[in-house]
Amino acid sequence: MVARMDPRSLFDLTGKVAIVTGAGRGIGLAIAEALGAHGAKIVVAELDPATAEHAAARLAGHGIEALAVATDVTHLASLTAMFDRAEQHFGAFDILVNNAGVSARIAAEDYPDEAWDSMVALNQTAVFRAMRIAARRWITAGRPGRIVNLASFAGVVADPMSAPYAATKGAVVQLTRTCAVEWAPHGILVNAIGPGYIRTEMTAKTLDLPDVGAVIRAKTAIGRAGTTQEVAGAAVFLAAPASSYVTGHVLMVDGGWTAL
């Protein structure tokens, strides 16, 4: 029997602790701000120490309790140390957002091995390892948890010039579904967000190409690129009590790209 809650608490994250990887800028920073605005304390797990500190200061400026932890999520020791530091500082954590990622636009036949390896390390292996660390700790402590992974429209439909990226995001989709089923008995909900084109440093060069506006208008029902805040709202939903009956889901925030 699930207790009925006050509808005003459906998006309340007061007292929750959220770890957001790659929260220094872009979608990760917008998610950190949105989770924080709904009451969560934020761990900014970000590669560049100065960017991490800057983001944490910006969150603090909005009245959000935030801890900067310089982290390379592709190094297991650094990733594990970040979880340790988060727990030392805040106590247990409740939400993990696997956001750090990289993209590259290169023809598949020209794709260099080193670029493949580094992309898989960040977009796929680090995501799985972070999910595994979080789940182990929640299961051991008998605590519920929420995982929100950043997939992509490219994880579910073709995105030419991005084959390795698309492969890693497809892997994120299947990690999300499979771990959701494995961990549901432990009260751990695992979902993903599938953004379309969102204007960030990752996509600025592509979005500024002269013909890209026309492609996006043709490929999306809404007819424009999205904003980081439009992705952040989905993350709040997937971290909040409102989504307590949602798991293994990939929430497309793509302006209708995959609906067409």
Ligand SMILES: NC(=O)c1ccc[n+]([C@@H]2O[C@H](COP(=O)([O-])OP(=O)(O)OC[C@H]3O[C@@H](n4cnc5c(N)ncnc54)[C@H](O)[C@@H]3O)[C@@H](O)[C@H]2O)c1
């Ligand atoms: N922008 C888009 O259009 C779009 C579309 C679909 C999916 N996504 C996904 O959303 C996520 C965020 O994208 P974005 O556009 O905000 O990217 P971004 O490049 O603007 O930001 C990525 C952040 O991750 C950090 N980071 C990189 N490597 C790291 C590492 N090893 N350890 C820790 N942090 C690291 C970067 O320093 C940066 O702050 C990615 O997973 C991306 O694939 C983005």
